[in-house]
Amino acid sequence: MPHIVFNQNNHLNIPSNIDGVSFDFIAKSYNSKKSSEYKIAVTKNNHQFLLTKKNKNDANMIKYDKTTRISPVSCIKDAINAYAKLTNANILFTNTNNINQKINIDEKYLKNIEYIVNEFETNKEIQIEIGFGSGKHILYQAKQNKDVQFFGLEIHTPSIEQLLKQIKIQNITNIIVINYDARLFMEFMKSNSVDNIFVHFPVPWDKKPHRRIYSSEFINEALRVLKKDATLELRTDSRKYFDYCMSLLSNLNSGKIIIDINKDLEIISKYEKRWRKQEKTIYDIVLKCQEEDDVPIQKCSFNFENEVDFDNIKKIITNKAIVKEDYFIHIENIFDIENEVNSGLIQLTFGNFNRPLNKYIIINNGKASYFQDKPIPTSSNIKAHKYLTKILNND
Numbered sequence: 001m002p003h004i005v006f007n008q009n010n011h012l013n014i015p016s017n018i019d020g021v022s023f024d025f026i027a028k029s030y031n032s033k034k035s036s037e038y039k040i041a042v043t044k045n046n047h048q049f050l051l052t053k054k055n056k057n058d059a060n061m062i063k064y065d066k067t068t069r070i071s072p073v074s075c076i077k078d079a080i081n082a083y084a085k086l087t088n089a090n091i092l093f094t095n096t097n098n099i100n101q102k103i104n105i106d107e108k109y110l111k112n113i114e115y116i117v118n119e120f121e122t123n124k125e126i127q128i129e130i131g132f133g134s135g136k137h138i139l140y141q142a143k144q145n146k147d148v149q150f151f152g153l154e155i156h157t158p159s160i161e162q163l164l165k166q167i168k169i170q171n172i173t174n175i176i177v178i179n180y181d182a183r184l185f186m187e188f189m190k191s192n193s194v195d196n197i198f199v200h201f202p203v204p205w206d207k208k209p210h211r212r213i214y215s216s217e218f219i220n221e222a223l224r225v226l227k228k229d230a231t232l233e234l235r236t237d238s239r240k241y242f243d244y245c246m247s248l249l250s251n252l253n254s255g256k257i258i259i260d261i262n263k264d265l266e267i268i269s270k271y272e273k274r275w276r277k278q279e280k281t282i283y284d285i286v287l288k289c290q291e292e293d294d295v296p297i298q299k300c301s302f303n304f305e306n307e308v309d310f311d312n313i314k315k316i317i318t319n320k321a322i323v324k325e326d327y328f329i330h331i332e333n334i335f336d337i338e339n340e341v342n343s344g345l346i347q348l349t350f351g352n353f354n355r356p357l358n359k360y361i362i363i364n365n366g367k368a369s370y371f372q373d374k375p376i377p378t379s380s381n382i383k384a385h386k387y388l389t390k391i392l393n394n395d
């Protein structure tokens, strides 16, 4: 990632700007046992993010900040170069002049979770495929059902890139690709809004069952988002996974289960082809939703209403993780904003154990808010936010 190593420079005046980059504040680590670390707030193209400045082997290094980094990477390189220019730094090493960048594939159909939560609306029927892998099944479905809006969820980047390429080549317009953990995704869908969820050949995770897609929570969330008579369809070659899902599904109060063995589908994925060659048994469990469910999606403003006494917070806050049943909070570091009263940054990780969120809370003259965007409203993030509010209020 972009960085510059230098051994001498002038003080950076705040605020200042050069080459379209403005420097908004400098925050210094509080109480750090190691050498001081600085966070420098930068605005470029209307996006605010941080740079990290550290001491390294008698020299200084300025680099990206992994929590607030933005794309394209050229923005971060421009900010680092602007810092070096403004402070007249004597540069010993740089990798910020290299303009070679990975050629972006068409990302028109790749959307982030914030888009789904805050902007996405459709009157179309919605179908979801979880862990689409090579994308063969979702591509087939999208071509057969042009009036349906498909969501493809994956966490494996090469599979995502492969599907985006195929979407472009085959001129498909009704798939939205989302790089997000499917176990958490359902929380963002409205109740009674989805017509079909496909989970084909999920990783069985025999040794790490907590990583499985199917769990009681997942099934209940699926039933909530499915319309009446809509289905959650599991296809697996793993007898263990089949038995595990059956034990979860047979405890449900609602929903109808339909089981099939070696059912023929119109399209066969790469995995299925392999298992068929080996004459493995393939199991299908279709769960049909039988009730309308009206539990609303959880909402949270993620605001901090009360004034914060930052000097007091610095003294009482601990970096020992707070671990609750379904969320955690870990304060990583605290920074004082230079030349400002009652102002600083709190760097923290929190939320769900499977998908922790890295964030900063900024305190400006006692007014606290999340730096950059607010967290996504998962139930774990909402609970963690409520607990953080208590910490900041010193309750």
Ligand SMILES: C[S@@+](CC[C@H](N)C(=O)[O-])C[C@H]1O[C@@H](n2cnc3c(N)ncnc32)[C@H](O)[C@@H]1O
Binding pocket: 130, 131, 132, 133, 134, 135, 153, 154, 155, 156, 159, 180, 181, 182, 183, 199, 200, 201, 202, 203, 213, 269, 270, 271, 272
């Ligand atoms: C064994 S492959 C099956 C791919 C495809 N469904 C097929 O039938 O060929 C399982 C896929 O699920 C994806 N996956 C695993 N865990 C996931 C999760 N939590 N959220 C979304 N995708 C996941 C993996 O990256 C992988 O591509």
